[in-house]
Amino acid sequence: MTLSLRNTGLFAVMALMIVLVGVMQSWSLAFAIVNLCLISAIMALGVNIQWGYAGLLNVGVMGFAALGGLAGVLISTEPVAEAWSAGGTGIIISLIIAVITIAMATLVYTRLKGTGKMRIWATILVAFIGYFIARIFFEPAVEAIESVEPARTGFLGGFGLPIILAWIVGGVLAAGAAWVVGKISLGLRSDYLAIATLGISEIIVAILKNEDWLARGVKNVSGLPRPVPYEIDLQRSEWFQGWATSLGATPVELSSIFVKLSYASLFAVVLLIVLWLSERALNSPWGRMMRAIRDNETAANAMGKDVTARHLQVFVLGCAVIGVAGAMLTTLDGQFTPASYQPLRFTFLIWVMVIVGGSGNNWGAVLGGFLIWFFWIEAEPIGLWLMDVITAGMAEDNPLRIHLLESAAHMRLMTMGLILLLVLRFTPQGLIPERRR
Amino acid sequence: MEDILNAIVLMTNFLIVPGLAYGSQLALGALGITLVYGILRFSNFAHGETMAFGTMMTILVTWFLQAHGIGLGPLPTALIALPVGAAATVVLVLLTDKWVYCFYRRQKSPPVIFLIASIGVMFLMNGIVRFIIGPKDQVFTDGERFIITAGEFKQLSGLREGLAIKTTQGITVITAIVVVAALFWFLNKTRTGKSMRAYSDNEDLALLSGINPDRVVMVAWIFTAVLATIAGTLYGLDKSFKPFVYLQILLPLFASAIVGGLGNPLGAIAGGFVIAFSEVSFTFAYRKFLAYLVPDGWAPDGLVQLLSTDYKFAVSFVILVLVLLVKPTGIFSGKSL
Structure with a gap:
């Protein structure tokens, strides 16, 4: 786990940007962004295991994340x-x-x-x-x-167990689905895995939307128990009020930041564990074999490596990591809303993270997760500001100006597409390239 | 006897007519995917969005024409707008080729890189479409709504069941036949078409015999854009235009192309109808149909529906899986593994 000076610098810039949001917008928002950055980083690690290590194209990240989310409901709600x-x-x-x-x-x-x-x-x-x-x-x-x-x-209902357990169960559920998909489509042409995963993810989300007996479908399950204290309890407790006054903040403000920080530390622990395991795996003989298969399947096959079986293994592992992240997301939201699983947000955004960060490099995937999520959130205010500047010369009620301002929200799709294409074209190795060995 | 006729009419009304229309739309869309696969050798994930873009341009021109009182009488105005929409889509697609795919072709990148690039293009087009027309539902069909309404049919035939054929359904099927006939004539009879087939079969051999690859690729893109616009517009006319639908339709489209055999135009058409008819017949409630056929009192209580319509995507997926398991090259044996 070594980082060069340049890469440390990149992470420092990332941290600085988050601090800037804290200072300019609000600290509560900054920590909200950090939490989702952490989850995104874990998902990106999962995709990186598949794409970066083995060159497998998973276009169904959404479905595996949703399965993780389902685990959150099944474990934590009361039967x-x-x-x-x-x-x-x-x-x-x-x-x-x-x-x-x-x-x-x-x-x-x-x-x-x-x-x-x-x-x-x-x-x-x-x-x-x-x-x-x-x-x-x-x-x-x-x-x-x-x-x-x-x-x-x-x-x-579920089992009424602590929701942290769901993080493991979510991984297992996603791994199970991945095994079935992988068994069918691996060993065929590489596009088939992409299309099969696209299909299974659509179906998983359709099932979650329509099977009300399982997790209430589009009626959503809200109020999932939390692994961290509730704001309202904090605000009522004496020691917290005292702490807030000594820091010079209102209890309401501090409690919101405190809760987000607790989540962030939990997520950070998971991220570090996954990252450590991924790095160990990548540098082990197993990782070397994976790279050999990725770079020349025929040669690896000739050396007696079972390409399809290894692909299945790495595909299942990657999906398990995505499932864990999906369960963490439901934990953070405190609710499970099947309708919110959109392929653009859950599949393709994660892809942009991996490609931009640097496919094949775990640190790259983490940086990509942070950076892209940050811009995904901040693209809207930036886009709105940009549109405001562009249309400043027009009258207040100019229909074009109104349309442009209303459409600024769709700017982020375009921005993400453009970033993906530019990175793929000009720096295909990403921000933190895979280490040459 | 009349019961049997009623059952047949019921089946035609709810299963065969919608299946034919949907199948034609899928076939046209899958043809575009298969063409790109045959010539450029990658699965184009941006195809659904190309359809959305073409439809959107057609809608904008339709609105312009409608505002100026230009129409086709009983036929939807969108038919006049279609060539303009197709032209705009051709321009967009050729630009994406020039700015995106051309580079990777020169580099001789593996298909997976093309695939990822097409995901980027998909994002971009999706953004453009939502930026211009918004994410909301748009209805742009006008003119006569039905060729024959259920009521008219009942009067004509004296049967209890009606048969309604929407104008859009009729137009869809006729357009699909014309377009497919024209495409096959082009591929089989013209010099450019033959060179395209040669290029698809064996790139090296085609290059050696002096076929200009840039031209083949350009013509393939033009066809893809035109097919996508027609397919998208017909789909939009038949149902309504919602940008996100064109992302979801990607799965049935790929399923159609793969079931028929990727890279094989004939297969794409067959695949489109296979997928459409399975989707419709698996989600059709057979209760009334059976009630006509079985003796009185035997009619089933439930809907006798194999799958709820919410799972129609599952049908294309299951067929896709079956084909992948049993015959990965598809019915018409497209490109080998």
Whole structure:
């Protein structure tokens, strides 16, 4: 974990920019940005593991992050006893049937090897029969669950465990989904992984939006328990009020900063662990093998490396890291809103982070995560200011001026696209290039 | 007997007509993806946004024409605006090629780099579209709404079920047939078309026989832009124009192109219809249809819907997965692995 003077300088500039926001806008905003920067950095590390180490293109970051978020709900919310008694058994039975169906279909598919067309049709038939049997149990159960106080619950609830556990479970969930996708699309042409991940991410988000029994769908789950104290409790406690007066700040202001700082320290610990592990992995014989596969698949294959299996491994690992970050994001928000998972925000933005930071270099991914998130947030005020300057000569009610000012919000899409294209063209190695060995 | 006729009409109305229209739109879009793949050898993620841009330009011209009272009577004004929109899209696409992709072609970069560059282009186009027209829903169809309404059909045939065909659906299918016929004529009969196919089959051999690669690439981009504009406008006319939809449609488009065989134009068309019809038939509620066919009292209680319409994207994905598992080169054997 060594950093050259130049790279330290880059991080120092980043820190300075955040301090500037603190001074010019507000410290609360500055720490809010830092929190999301930390999460973005972890997601970028996940993508970097896939793209930087192995050259795998994951265009479904959104889906894996959403699975992490789902873990946040499933772990931390209290179980809804009524819903469980209304439809819990039905759901469990249909899940068991689904598992049996998949096992049967796989069995049929492997056993009927060499029978040509029949094998495919038999597998599809088994899957269909299983699907219909599962639905017989599934549908009434879902209806029963969703009618349990739909305004407040209407879902099965979770396990009522501390939300920190969700960070691990989120990683596991994402890894599981990644294993399935990887198993199907790895070993084929590289574009297929991109398209398959794009598809699975759309479907994961569609499921989360529509399966109300699971996590309330678009009705959202809010008020998830926090791993850090609540502002209101802090403001009421004596020692905190005393502390605030001694610092010369109002308790309200200080409590908001204190909470954000607590989150930031938790996230920073996770980031450091992931970063340390990533660096260790990259510098180990395993990392060397990954790079060998990335740089020349044929040669690595000839040396006896199982390219597809190694790709699957690294893909699953990267997605697990993304899942962890997704769970952390839900923790920070305190709510789970499936409709907020947009591919531009969750998939392509992370990509810009990795490319700009420097693909193949973990420190680069972290810097990219910080830098791009910072500009993603600050592009709007900057864009608004720019538009204001450009249109300053026009009259207040000029329709063009009004349109331009209203559209300034879309500036950031353009800015991100432009940054990606410029970096890819002129400094494809990114801000902190991969170390030459 | 009448029950069976009713069932057939019901099926046609809710399954076959929408499937044909949607399939034509997907086929046109997938043709663009497959052309870029065949000639430039990368999966163009910006294709959906190219469609959105073309549609937006068409909408702007349509509004201009509507404001000046120019129209086509029963047909939507957008048809006159379409060539202008297509021309604008051609200009945009050629500029992106000049400024973005051309460099990587000279460098002989791997396809993955092109793919990432196309993601950048996608961002940029998405921003441009939202910047100019905004993220909201725009309806721009005008003229006669239906070729035949459900009521008229019932009167004509005396059946209980109606068959409604929207003008936009009719136009979509006719336009698709004309465009596809023209494209195949071009690819098979003209010198440029033949050189494009040669270039797609074997680049080195094509270069050796004196085919100008820049020209082939340029023509491919022009076709892609025109196809994207037509597909996008037809889709927008049929449903309505929402910028984010063109990002979501990327999955069915890629699925169509891959199912048919990437790089194979015929496959893209077949794939488009396969995806469209599976999507429509998996999300169709068969209750009424079955009620006509089975004896009285046997009619099912539920909707008899295989999947809720919210999961229509899952259908294209599942088909994609099946094809990847069983025959990764697609039905018509496109480019090999």
